[in-house]
Amino acid sequence: MITILPNTDKEPLNTIGYCAGICWNSPVDDKEKNIKRAKACIRSGHTRTAEYPDVFCIVDGYSARCIRELYTHIIGTTRLQSSTRYVDAKSMDTEKEFYYPFKDEAREVYKEGLDSIMNTYTKLEELGYPKEDAANILPLGMETKIVWKINLRALMHFMNMRLCTRAYKEIRALSLELKEKLRVVSPEWEWICDNLFVPKCEAVGYCDEDHSCGRKISKADMLEAVEQWKKNK
Ligand SMILES: Cc1cc2nc3c(=O)[nH]c(=O)nc-3n(C[C@H](O)[C@H](O)[C@H](O)COP(=O)(O)OP(=O)(O)OC[C@H]3O[C@@H](n4cnc5c(N)ncnc54)[C@H](O)[C@@H]3O)c2cc1C
Known part of the structure; x- marks a missing residue:
């Protein structure tokens, strides 16, 4: 892709x-x-x-x-x-051309929502509105x-x-x-x-995120370790 x-x-x-x-x-x-x-x-x-x-x-x-x-x-x-003013979204396949982070029942619920949005998009065009106006309904997915x-x-x-x-x-x-x-x-x-x-932790050797994945020492723990090292020197 x-x-x-x-x-x-x-x-x-x-x-x-x-x-x-x-x-x-x-x-x-x-x-x-x-x-x-x-x-x-x-x-x-x-x-x-x-x-x-x-x-x-x-x-x-x-x-x-x-x-x-x-x-x-x-x-x-x-x-x-890619332009949403000039490219017609009507033909977009809700099964293949949308991001799907869901599985099983949630996937079905999500697809129903996408189908509904795309039907509205098509209806707005049928009501005489240009693509650039209908595009306001398009989803982030x-x-x-x-x-x-x-x-x-x-x-x-x-x-x-x-x-x-x-x-x-x-x-x-x-x-x-x-x-x-x-x-x-x-x-x-x-x-x-x-x-x-x-990832940034690999580049600098510590993690500065509040919610760390634990792959590297946290910035706070690293600074404390440095202080300890200075004291013991
Ligand atoms: C996990 C995660 C969650 C996020 N959540 C949100 C969110 O909820 N909402 C949201 O809006 N964004 C969010 N972001 C985006 C984030 O806030 C940054 O905008 C994005 O990661 C780009 O980073 P940057 O500014 O460092 O990059 P760049 O724009 O590439 O800038 C590179 C570097 O240049 C310098 N720099 C950039 N702009 C300026 C400037 N104007 N003046 C001086 N120096 C500058 C800084 O040192 C910067 O790090 C999120 C990002 C991540 C990774």
Whole structure:
């Protein structure tokens, strides 16, 4: 459901190392040295350098609600979304083109609700209203499509936030799919996916969420442990 577009930088570490190397008056014609330099920049938190490689992709088949969550990320990213003014939703299949977090009886109840909404949408059009007006009834669970551009720095932050177990399962699935799709683009992306696209607790070594999943020490416990360590030093 995620398609990586050809405009995506295939050699993101080389790009970073190249740009940083120019600023340090270093030779930039050796790719291996550029990659080494890029990794050092990222390790040291010089993440402005990671704003140079861009990812372009089509995200299709995730719900409008999930994409609304994606839209809360505003730095280093831009997108275009499928139009509800020009695209006719009448033909949308309530079995296949809506997000289904439910099973058994709940699934049936949910589907009945979707059918009712889509019937109303169709009736409003039959009453002579244009798609752009009828679209006001469409539910957040309907699938949508965006063309998304995001730079590596912003994507690292996105992954840190959205691979966390506190993020809703659908956007976590989107994050995991994007990670898997980028991982096979090139060896440089494989390194980035394996080392940088991790939940925020893995990136900083502690959890700052109030409702922690327990995977890492809480921030409060970590600070207390540091105080103890200082006392015992
Ligand atoms: C579990 C979870 C629950 C959430 N619940 C809600 C919710 O109920 N309602 C809701 O509205 N959102 C919610 N969000 C979204 C959340 O509040 C953030 O908007 C979203 O995660 C984007 O984070 P960000 O601002 O760090 O990202 P980005 O927009 O990508 O920003 C990246 C970084 O740039 C800096 N930055 C961003 N904007 C500015 C600015 N204007 N000025 C200065 N520095 C800036 C910050 O350091 C920021 O971390 C939730 C997110 C999660 C993960």
